Amino acid sequence: MKSHSSTLLAEVRTFRQNHPDVRYVDLIALDIPGHFYGKRYPVEMLEKVAAGSPLKLPQNAVLLGAQGGLFKIGDYCFNDGDPDASRRLVPGTLKPVSWESQPLGQMLITSDGTEAPIEFEPREVLAKVLERLQHKGIHPVVAFELEFYLFDKKLENGLPQFARDPLSDDADDQPNLHIERLSRFSEVLDDMAQTAKAQGIDITVITAEIGPGQFEINFGHCDDGLRAADWAALFCRCTRGVALKHGYRASFMAKPYLQFPGSGMHVHVSLYDAAGNNLLAAHQQQALRHAVAGCLELLPHCMPIFSPNHNAFRRLGGTVNAATRASWGFEDRDACVRIPESDPRNLRIEHRLASADANPYLVLAAILAGLEHGLEAKREPIAPLNEDRSSGTDFPVEMLDAVRAMQQQPIVRDKLGAEFVDVYCENKRQDHLAFQQEIHAREYRWFL
Structure with a gap:
């Protein structure tokens, strides 16, 4: 001490x-x-x-x-x-x-x-999962990817407005992946990158995403799960601050536009033993299949973590690369669990379901719990999407259903802590009910 x-x-x-x-x-x-x-x-x-x-x-x-x-x-x-x-x-x-x-x-x-x-503090929940894995000789290496939107600083009638292109002063209202968008918004993006690095955050690739004013930041692979989640949390805070300084509003809201893609939190996870061997590559990648099966089994019971609010459920289905069922696949971005092409040393999963506004500590804890369960249960997963495009299992798509599914799952309660699960589910239930305590103008248009 x-x-x-x-x-x-x-x-x-x-x-x-x-x-x-x-x-x-x-x-x-x-x-x-x-x-x-x-x-x-x-x-x-x-x-x-x-x-x-x-x-x-x-x-x-x-x-x-x-x-x-x-x-x-x-x-x-x-x-x-x-x-x-x-x-x-x-x-x-x-x-x-x-x-x-x-x-x-x-x-x-x-x-x-x-x-x-505090048993229900998010960082403590993740710390317990990581400590348990370490005792079992499992050492995760983690990398987050975060998507976010830039909006004009001023809202109009409470609604977000497209970010203004600083070169033309026109709205950046054309969804595309063009590299030129990185140049047009380079001043604010460069400041975000430099500010993140000053915070000790290892950011790597910056991508212009499909949505108007939408970008993605990748973080370096980190062998400390707590630090990796710290980076994701701190990046959200500093990015919002930098955006305001430049006259924009940065948001990690899951689905700000119905007609454009939502923003996700993608998490890459590989597992190693104390000697540095990739556990997922063992036995001709049989361990990978077991880990995937565990992830998919627990996924429907962790939806309040992956989609933590009403808006986040809007992101699921009907848009680019947002899964509607628990699925997996090799090099398939339509899958919840994607296996990127890599050599055995770097074999990993990419968990793509969580929304960008999810809690990074809890998202990583839930993913690791699924991987741990899969390695223990040693079950075969369902067919990958590469073999069957209809493969997948249903998961809840409304908050109250998701809360019930999470609270009643014994494996999730064991892996994440029963006290945390009860507190978290009740928090989400109460938040959802509070959200419903307002009559939207659309209800008057439809039913008055």
């Missing part, structure tokens, strides 16, 4: 030396819906925390709904006295914030690794 505190203290002191104009640091963590919460600390107080002073925030901050409100979930929120819970600083994440008007820093905090971690 002493050496750990010494490392953190050195990190804070180095930061203060390199950024003497920074007076405050945002200590942030991701809640269940995937929003950051936290506190703004004077930098001199951060040094005390790094040296070992307690860091506590309300436990129930993790339970906030999509709009920031609290729901009654068991005894939490309203019958527990709203207790504090310990957090710790995540080493290596103290970085300057460049998109605010005043000098600022930010640093991730978490309850995992504390004496009493």
Whole structure:
């Protein structure tokens, strides 16, 4: 513990030396819906925390709904006295914030690794899955890909408007994959890339996607699953900030336009043993088939994680490369689980179902749980799409059905934690019901 505190203290002191104009640091963590919460600390107080002073925030901050409100979930929120819970600083994440008007820093905090971690904190859920896999000699290597849209900064009647092409000042309303779009939006995209790298995020390829104003960012393959998910979470935060600075609005909303493709979170996962051998390639890729079967078996029971809100379910089906059933295939982007072409050393799965606004810690935890289950159960998967284009199993496409399917699945409860599953499902149920408590203008047009 002493050496750990010494490392953190050195990190804070180095930061203060390199950024003497920074007076405050945002200590942030991701809640269940995937929003950051936290506190703004004077930098001199951060040094005390790094040296070992307690860091506590309300436990129930993790339970906030999509709009920031609290729901009654068991005894939490309203019958527990709203207790504090310990957090710790995540080493290596103290970085300057460049998109605010005043000098600022930010640093991730978490309850995992504390004496009493919060069972339903997303980062803690993933940490437990990774720890269990490590004890079994399984070491994941992970790479996220995130799609997002750029909109004009100003909304019109609450609706997003196409991003303006900075060269022509025309709306970027033509969906295409043209490389020239990267050039036209290079100023904001370059700033996003440089800002991400300044946050310690290993971003690689930038692609202009099919939707108007839609882009995709790829991250490097990382042998630390928590860090890989940290990168995805922090990228969303800094990208939204950079976009506003340039007069745009960046959104990871799953389906902002009905007529254009939605935005997804694609996750590449390979599994290695302690000697660096690819476990999925073992026994002539038999282990790969078992892992795929496990993923597909649990997928219908993890839909509230992969599609975490009403809008995310709109993304499924009827658009480019968005699956409507649990399926897999080799080099097939219509599949939920795609096997990219690679040599045995780099053999991996690409899980393509999650929406871009899903919680990256929980998405990765659910994927790894499926892979782990498959390696244990050793079942054969259904036929790949390459052999049968109709192959696949149904999954829920409405939130309340999805919540029931998740809450009642014993393997998911075991792999992700029963307490987490109950809390998460109730949070999603309450969010969905709250969303329904407004009469849309369309209802008056149809039924008045």
